[in-house]
Amino acid sequence: RRTGAAGRLAVAGVGGAPGRAASVSVVVALGVCLVGSTLTCLASLNAYERYRQAVEAPADFHLYPRDGETLDRTLATDLASRPELADVTAFRTAEVVGSARSATVSDLDLGTVRAGVGLTARTGSLDHLEPAHVVVDAEHAHRLGVRAGDRVTLEFEGRPVRLTVAATLPGAGPYGGNFFVPAADLTRMGAGAAPTTVTANASEDGARGRIRAQRAITGTLTGPERGDGRVIAEDSAAQAGEPDDLRTMATTVIMVLGLTVLVAVAGVATTASLTVVERTREFGLLRALGLSGAAVHRMVTVECALHGALGGLLGLALGLPYSWLVVRVAETSAPFSVPAGRLAAVFTALVLVTAAAGTLPALRASRTPPTVAVARAE
Known part of the structure; x- marks a missing residue:
């Protein structure tokens, strides 16, 4: 009509x-x-x-300590002050027990991972991780039989920690992480304050920008206050092709x-x-x-x-x-x-x-x- x-x-x-x-x-x-x-x-x-690219190549440079060593707490701040670098992120990892099997928990903010739009959730949302919440990778979500909104118990050094599942991933987590929690929750569990991994991206695109960024990292790592060879830098930018x-x-x-x-x-x-x-x-x-x-x-x-x-x-x-x-x-x-x-x-x-x-x-x-x-x- x-x-x-x-x-x-x-x-x-x-x-x-x-x-x-x-x-x-x-x-x-x-x-x-x-x-x-x-x-x-x-x-x-x-x-x-x-x-997959966001998981396998989360950042241009991945810095982690050698066995038996720890990272300097000021390393991330020093790297962030270099104009050749961008998106400098420091996070911690720890070993926990979930469903009678060991796993890795991390306080990495998934929103800081390179090409964050590539990280999607199978259930729930990755937009904001609230306190006492956790993001679980696909393998452990299947093993525990949980999805967004369920409760999960993790044991850290013999102490149980109850968390609410905020989201589950469709695959593995970045840097081998199985559970991702806010930094305050990882501190509450008893993890150390020193970061276990520092990541950074080149501020400029292309090979020239990565070369300049790598030189900046090398100069920062080999400074007189840190000594030589305490940290290994890994360039993974070539893995993130279109x-x-x-x-x-x-x-x-x-x-x-x-x-x-x-x-x-x-x-x-x-x-x-x-x-x-x-x-x-x-x-x-x-x-x-x-x-x-x-x-x-x-x-x-x-x-x-x-x-x-x-x-x-x-x-x-x-x-x-x-x-x-x-x-x-x-x-x-x-x-x-x-x-x-x-x-x-x-x-x-x-x-x-x-x-x-x-x-x-x-x-x-x-x-x-x-x-x-x-x-x-x-």
Whole structure:
């Protein structure tokens, strides 16, 4: 009713011929299902790839003490004062017992890990870790049978500590950590004040920036107040390359599946053309009753757009569960990620394209003279 007579007649035209609407919409749904599920699978695998890189290469430089030594408490402050370095982070680790097995607990702030958007939670949220809460990696979450909101007990030097699970990770944790707690909670457990690991990133991108950053770290570590060789620096920036192969594969697959959508659009145009031929008398009668040629044009165009909308909704309804199944089979640790923006863009583009496919048939229908209804009346 809000779209006027042309909109009401378009809805009646689609609903009045369910066989024709089903035959066209199913072809469109097939294309949307393939494209939508492919986009969703690639988004999930891309999120897993970013997560893997964030875990394997959390920072450009990883500084840790040799066996039997400890880090200087002022090391992180001295490194942070160097302009060649950025994102200097110091954190502590300790050994705890969870479910009768030893594990590593850390007070690393997961928000400070390089490419923090790559770290996602399977359950819960990583946005803010409150006191008396813990983030658990996938292995220990499965072993303990916990998820966000559950309670877990860890033993540190024989003392039990009760914590609430804030989130669980889809895979391993950075730097081999199994449990991640706030710094105040790790201190309350009895961990030492000296950091066990210091990380830093180069302030400049590229090889030149990493070389300058490495020189700054070397100069800081070999200063007269620290001596030589107390800390080992590890450059892991080369491990964090972009997933170019995945991006290339995604582009190729989408282009191939785009042919299916083109076939569906061609089907909409063909059906609209046949509809115009079959409904010539109907269009003439509408013109005789006072419906303008522009309104007839809008009616046929909206009918084609409705075919695209019905096919798009059906395709998304089938594609999302299918893509979830594919992701679970391909990589169980991959977080299921739905690219809502891309799917909405595909749906909108499909509706517009199917509406455009009916432009020529709609133009022919709008030129049907009112005399056709009288001439064919018996």
